Amino acid sequence: MSGKTLGIGLAGFGTVGSGVWNILKRNSELIRERTNGVVTLEVRKIAVRDLNKSRDADAPADRFTTDVNEVIDHEEVDIVVELIGGTTTAFDIVARALKAGKPVVTGNKALLAERGQELFALSRQHQAPILFEAAVAGAIPVIKAVQESLIGNQIDSIAGIINGTSNYILQRMTEAGLGYPEALAEAKELGYAEADETLDVNGWDAAHKAILLASLSYGGLVDSGKVYVRGIEKVTPLDIRFAKELGYVIKLLCLVRRHESGIEIRTQPSFISSKHILASVNGVFNAIAVKSDAAGESLFYGRGAGQEPTGSSVVSDLVEAARLLSNGGSHRGFLPGDQEPVLVPVEETATPCYVRFKVTDRPGVIAEIASALANAGIGISGTHSPSDPDNPDAEFVDMVFVLHKTPFGLLKDTLAEIENFDSVTERPVVFRIETL
Amino acid sequence: MSGKTLGIGLAGFGTVGSGVWNILKRNSELIRERTNGVVTLEVRKIAVRDLNKSRDADAPADRFTTDVNEVIDHEEVDIVVELIGGTTTAFDIVARALKAGKPVVTGNKALLAERGQELFALSRQHQAPILFEAAVAGAIPVIKAVQESLIGNQIDSIAGIINGTSNYILQRMTEAGLGYPEALAEAKELGYAEADETLDVNGWDAAHKAILLASLSYGGLVDSGKVYVRGIEKVTPLDIRFAKELGYVIKLLCLVRRHESGIEIRTQPSFISSKHILASVNGVFNAIAVKSDAAGESLFYGRGAGQEPTGSSVVSDLVEAARLLSNGGSHRGFLPGDQEPVLVPVEETATPCYVRFKVTDRPGVIAEIASALANAGIGISGTHSPSDPDNPDAEFVDMVFVLHKTPFGLLKDTLAEIENFDSVTERPVVFRIETL
Numbered sequence: 001m002s003g004k005t006l007g008i009g010l011a012g013f014g015t016v017g018s019g020v021w022n023i024l025k026r027n028s029e030l031i032r033e034r035t036n037g038v039v040t041l042e043v044r045k046i047a048v049r050d051l052n053k054s055r056d057a058d059a060p061a062d063r064f065t066t067d068v069n070e071v072i073d074h075e076e077v078d079i080v081v082e083l084i085g086g087t088t089t090a091f092d093i094v095a096r097a098l099k100a101g102k103p104v105v106t107g108n109k110a111l112l113a114e115r116g117q118e119l120f121a122l123s124r125q126h127q128a129p130i131l132f133e134a135a136v137a138g139a140i141p142v143i144k145a146v147q148e149s150l151i152g153n154q155i156d157s158i159a160g161i162i163n164g165t166s167n168y169i170l171q172r173m174t175e176a177g178l179g180y181p182e183a184l185a186e187a188k189e190l191g192y193a194e195a196d197e198t199l200d201v202n203g204w205d206a207a208h209k210a211i212l213l214a215s216l217s218y219g220g221l222v223d224s225g226k227v228y229v230r231g232i233e234k235v236t237p238l239d240i241r242f243a244k245e246l247g248y249v250i251k252l253l254c255l256v257r258r259h260e261s262g263i264e265i266r267t268q269p270s271f272i273s274s275k276h277i278l279a280s281v282n283g284v285f286n287a288i289a290v291k292s293d294a295a296g297e298s299l300f301y302g303r304g305a306g307q308e309p310t311g312s313s314v315v316s317d318l319v320e321a322a323r324l325l326s327n328g329g330s331h332r333g334f335l336p337g338d339q340e341p342v343l344v345p346v347e348e349t350a351t352p353c354y355v356r357f358k359v360t361d362r363p364g365v366i367a368e369i370a371s372a373l374a375n376a377g378i379g380i381s382g383t384h385s386p387s388d389p390d391n392p393d394a395e396f397v398d399m400v401f402v403l404h405k406t407p408f409g410l411l412k413d414t415l416a417e418i419e420n421f422d423s424v425t426e427r428p429v430v431f432r433i434e435t436l
Numbered sequence: 437m438s439g440k441t442l443g444i445g446l447a448g449f450g451t452v453g454s455g456v457w458n459i460l461k462r463n464s465e466l467i468r469e470r471t472n473g474v475v476t477l478e479v480r481k482i483a484v485r486d487l488n489k490s491r492d493a494d495a496p497a498d499r500f501t502t503d504v505n506e507v508i509d510h511e512e513v514d515i516v517v518e519l520i521g522g523t524t525t526a527f528d529i530v531a532r533a534l535k536a537g538k539p540v541v542t543g544n545k546a547l548l549a550e551r552g553q554e555l556f557a558l559s560r561q562h563q564a565p566i567l568f569e570a571a572v573a574g575a576i577p578v579i580k581a582v583q584e585s586l587i588g589n590q591i592d593s594i595a596g597i598i599n600g601t602s603n604y605i606l607q608r609m610t611e612a613g614l615g616y617p618e619a620l621a622e623a624k625e626l627g628y629a630e631a632d633e634t635l636d637v638n639g640w641d642a643a644h645k646a647i648l649l650a651s652l653s654y655g656g657l658v659d660s661g662k663v664y665v666r667g668i669e670k671v672t673p674l675d676i677r678f679a680k681e682l683g684y685v686i687k688l689l690c691l692v693r694r695h696e697s698g699i700e701i702r703t704q705p706s707f708i709s710s711k712h713i714l715a716s717v718n719g720v721f722n723a724i725a726v727k728s729d730a731a732g733e734s735l736f737y738g739r740g741a742g743q744e745p746t747g748s749s750v751v752s753d754l755v756e757a758a759r760l761l762s763n764g765g766s767h768r769g770f771l772p773g774d775q776e777p778v779l780v781p782v783e784e785t786a787t788p789c790y791v792r793f794k795v796t797d798r799p800g801v802i803a804e805i806a807s808a809l810a811n812a813g814i815g816i817s818g819t820h821s822p823s824d825p826d827n828p829d830a831e832f833v834d835m836v837f838v839l840h841k842t843p844f845g846l847l848k849d850t851l852a853e854i855e856n857f858d859s860v861t862e863r864p865v866v867f868r869i870e871t872l
Contacts, residue, residue, distance in 0.1 A: 023588050023730045033655060034587055035770045133585070139731035141577075141585035149569070149577035151470055152459050152751030219469060277737075280713075294459045294748040295575035297721075298738035301713075302731060312730040315588030334471045 006322045007044040009071035011093050012083035013064075016107055016134065017046070018057035019311025020081065020318075025057075031319060039322045041315075045071040056307065072097050079321045081314060082106040087114050098122040098130065103321035105314055107134030110199070113208035116221050120335045129324055130335070131317035136209040137162050137286040139309035140302040141316070145290065146216045147334065153292035155217040158256040159436050162209045164284035164304040165193045165200035166232045166252040170269070171282050174240050174249060180233060192284060202231035203252065207267040210254035213288075215336035217256065218263050228346040230268035239356060239429060242400055243271055246354070246384055249279045253434060257349075262342030264349050271354055271433040278436060289436060347409025352381065352433040354402055355415065358426040361397045365423045369401070372421075376414040379404035396425055408432070442758045443480040445513035447504050447529050448520035452543055452570065453482070454493035455747025456517065456754075461493075467755060475758045477751075481507040492743065508533050515757045517750060518542040523550050534558040534566065539757035541750055543570030546635070549644035552657050556771045565760055566771070567753035572645040573598050573722040575745035576738040577752070581726065582652045583770065589728035591653040594692040595872050598645045600720035600740045601629045601636035602668045602688040606705070607718050610676050610685060616669060628720060638667035639688065643703040646690035649724075651772035653692065654699050664782040666704035675792060675865060678836055679707055682790070682820055685715045689870060693785075698778030700785050707790055707869040714872060725872060783845025788817065788869040790838055791851065794862040797833045801859045805837070808857075812850040815840035832861055844868070 008024075010017050024031075024041055032040050046059060047068040065071065072080055072093065080097035082104060084090050090111045097104045099122060106112070112119065112135055123130040133143045137160070146155065161167055165187060172183040184201070187193035199205045207229040215221040232252050243250050248271040257264040272279055277299060281287040286304025291297055303309035359365045366383075373380060384400040403411070415428050444460075446453050460467075460477055468476050482495060483504040501507065508516055508529065516533035518540060520526050526547045533540045535558060542548070548555065548568055559566040569579045573596070582591065597603055601623060608619040620637070623629035635641045643665040651657040668688050679686050684707040693700040708715055713735060717723040722740025727733055739745035795801045802819075809816060820836040839847070851864050 019730070027588055027590060027730070030590055031588055033773070036773060038770070139585075139734060141581055144580060144585060145577055148756065149575075149580060149752050150748065151755045152463055152467055152748055154463060154466055277713075277716075292748075294455070294463070294744040294751070296739045296742075296745055298575060298736075300734075300736060302734035306732075308730040309732055312586065312588055312728075315730070316585050319587045320584065334474070337469070337472060 004326065005040040005042050006078045006325060007074070007076040008041055008079050008081060008318060009045040009074060009077035010043060010081045010083060011047045011068050011071055012085070013046050013048045013055060013059070014083065015056070015307050016310045016314060017083045018055055019307035020314045021057040021059055023308060023311050023315050035319060035323070038326055039319050041318055041322060044076050045074050047071045068093055072100060072102070077102070078325055079103045079105060079318060081318070082108055085110070087111045091115055091119070094119055094130070095122055098126050098128045101126050101128050103129045103131065103324065105131045105134070105317040105321060107132065107310060107314060109135040109205065109208040109212060113211040113221065113224055116212070116215065116336065117338055121338065123335060129321060131320055133317050134310050134313035136212055137288060138302065138304040138306060139312045140286055140288065140300045140304065141313070142213065142288045142300050143216065145298070145300060146213055150290065150292050150295055151334070153294045154258070156258050156291040156293065158210070158213050158217065158288060158290050159278065159434070160210065160254050160286065160288035161251055161278055161281045162254055162286045162288065162304060163200055163206040163252055164286060165197060166206070167281065168192045168283055169201065170232060170235065170250055170252065173235065173237055174244070177237055179237055180235060201233055203229040203267045206252060206254045210256055210265055210267055214256045214263060214265050214341065218258070218341040219337040219339045220341060221336060222265060222341055222343055226343050228266045228268070232269050235269050238398065239431065242356065242384060243354070244274070245386070246402065247274055248272060248433065249274050250431065251278065255434065259344050262344045264344045266346060266349070269431065271431050272436060276436055347412065348407055350405045350407040352403060352405050352435070353411060354400060354431040354433055356429040357399045357401070357418070357424055358396055359399055360423045360425060361395060362423060366399065368421060368423065369399070369418055372414060372418050373401065373403070376410060378406050378411065378414060402433070440762065441476040441478050442514045442761060443510070443512040444477055444515050444517060444754060445481040445507035445510060446479060446517045446519060447483045447507055448518065449482050449484045449491060449495070450519065451492070451743050452746045452750060453519045454491055455743035456750045457493040457495050459744060459747050459751050471755060471759070474762055475755050477754055477758060480512050481510050483507045504529055508536060508538070513538070514761055515539045515541060515754060517754070518544060521546070523547050527551055527555070530555055530566070531558055534562050534564045537562050537564045539565045539567065539760065541567045541570070541753040541757060543568065543746060543750060545571040545641065545644040545648060549647040549657065549660055552648070552651065552772065553774055557774070559771060565757060567756055569753050570746050570749035572648055573724060574738065574740040574742060575748045576722055576724065576736045576740065577749070578649065578724045578736050579652065581734070581736060582649055586726065586728050586731055587770070589730045590694070592694050592727040592729065594646070594649050594653065594724060594726050595714065595870070596642070596646065596690050596722065596724035597687055597714055597717045598690055598722045598724065598740060599636055599642040599688055600722060601633060602642070603717065604628045604719055605637065606668060606671065606686055606688065609671065609673055610680070613673055615673055616671060637669055639665040639703045642688060642690045646692055646701055646703055650692045650699060650701050650777065654694070654777040655773040655775045656777060657772060658701060658777055658779055662779050664702045664704065668705050671705050674834065675867065678792065678820060679790070680710070681822070682838065683710055684708060684869065685710050686867065687714065691870065695780050698780045700780045702782060702785070705867065707867050708872060712872055783848065784843055786841045786843045788839060788841050788871070789847060790836060790867040790869055792865040793835045793854070793860055794832055795835055796859045796861060797831060798859060802835065804857060804859065805835070805854055808850060808854050809837065809839070812846060814842050814847065814850060838869070
């Protein structure tokens, strides 16, 4: 095997790009040794929007350009790394590189979840690999686990905490009793949330990752428009407190599950038992629990974001791409197929639930709600309604019902009815309780 | 890419071999789909010692032979799987298959740790891959993690609970207060320990795995004769109780750590904080925590043994081998190099320690021992010596000292001296306290 140095072109030089630069600068010799002298990598071109912006990495000025085509077309760039994010310019960059037969490494989950099918087709057509370990869960090699390690398994479920920003915010709300706005402000101050936090807190970042994991498990990408996604913006300290009192924690959970009739994909703040290992995944750590028929339960845990953790996954894919270029061979793992899996509608999925009602505190309220639930055939496994010690004679109180496994559609319909009761003063708050 | 069916030859058809058969029988079509129609696998020959033994899998009689050469040489066998264990016949099988240019998949940690260097050389020479995910930690893809995912990282440490038998025995001793012989008997009855449990309980199974992980991280295999290995046979319920009272659990831990001067590899029953995530790895589960410079902390958790979990890793390697055969390309991951890493002698490694002395209960004993430790420059961070409520006037008592970080050689020398004190009636018991 030859020791030819391979040229890397970076499109984008933000957090992850700087991480890739720094890792390669520090560990290039190590990588050469660990690959038996085969792989030497060098970053040769870097496309950025603003040449004058200050950076976390000291790449020489002559590597930079504002013209991304210069990166893709450069004859000494063998592998293109797309790290600019978004689904338009990024799409063009990746598509163009694949058409030029150059392997692409990307960490862009939105791009792959929304437009992956087109890119996977280009990858096949032009025999140019597309590698994306960095797109899901930072340093955690969960793409490789699902795509390669569990290839002989029927995958039954994937449950993940895969958005560090949301996880940090919920943790601070849980530990310090902060409200959502305060916890978000703190996360921004510490650099755990971006200036525009939208995709992190509204669940879509995690949902894109879940869609990708599902595509590797079940034959293709689902239409993201059909996936049930809720964010953490409306989680209140009160529900977090009640969760704790009931033995749960609230986590932004993404869930992929196989049913006879199709697959379930959901991302939403969920109740999980405070004893489950996922409950203790805190801060910027991510974890993914996979159940499959032969391997049984597996769990992968690590840093879910950040300069070098995500950079580590990019570098791993770069080495793989370099090995393919040096030695021939097909894609590392097998790409998702082009068959869209059948989605089980969220209304048909059933879990135990937590429902909190804000009610006027008068005789008969509990009976009224309980009857409506009973009439719908929904079983109540517990209630929780601690009176406020500071205001035992309050006019409005919070009443929690913990419900047995209930199809979500039935619950929604029943709650729509209960919401109209005179004694119910606000829209009921629902969290699904996941048994993992 | 073609859809040619590839033939598998199994050497050995015990627990893992049956698992491979059953997985392929159940999931062959799924594997074909998940590999975009590329990989179809069929077990064509199976070598066993005794044709009449009853099996956990219903392979047809015409596949079996007692002549392993028939498996290796069979023209319709494209990939050879070695699952017979041991380091002599297994070596011949693997070597012969590699020389024939056939990819080999093996789960044989002893073979690779003891004689891997010769086999890796043959693999390179004959361009025949050797894949061994099943050799370490059952279903957990930790070989792939170290060999591929963390290839861009300087690996700082690997700490693992990677022997399910020992872990089960220690767990039962901890939970049920059983003695070692009773816990071992129970493990055998439940099938968690083999008829000959030696390699599991004496630490060598875990040590072989640690040597393999170290070889992938640090350039080559170390001479196993130089590695410090202790088993769990002498762990007592008393030390387990004291550990608990001090906030620790005792786990058979394998540890690989990088120092400036070389690497440290140890396998021994160790104290770890009961709050650490590894402390809650119970039963037949395994877990490996890796620290590395770019990715930071990672943890991999799953079933560490058993028919289908280990079979799952074999099948994953079979798919990889099939892909290489179908499409060309080099070894999946990079094999360990042929440079033997420098081992830091265990005497030079330093940790906090737990030392229990059995002493004659007379005035001055504590002072005597404490002075000897002080003279050696060993700091005491705590003592623990609960008097026995059933016998508060006992003649002999157990005294525990928790020591600050101490080089193991210095501790050994100092204890040799203390052991000779008249008041010390037994050889002191030492456990190292690992901060992970």
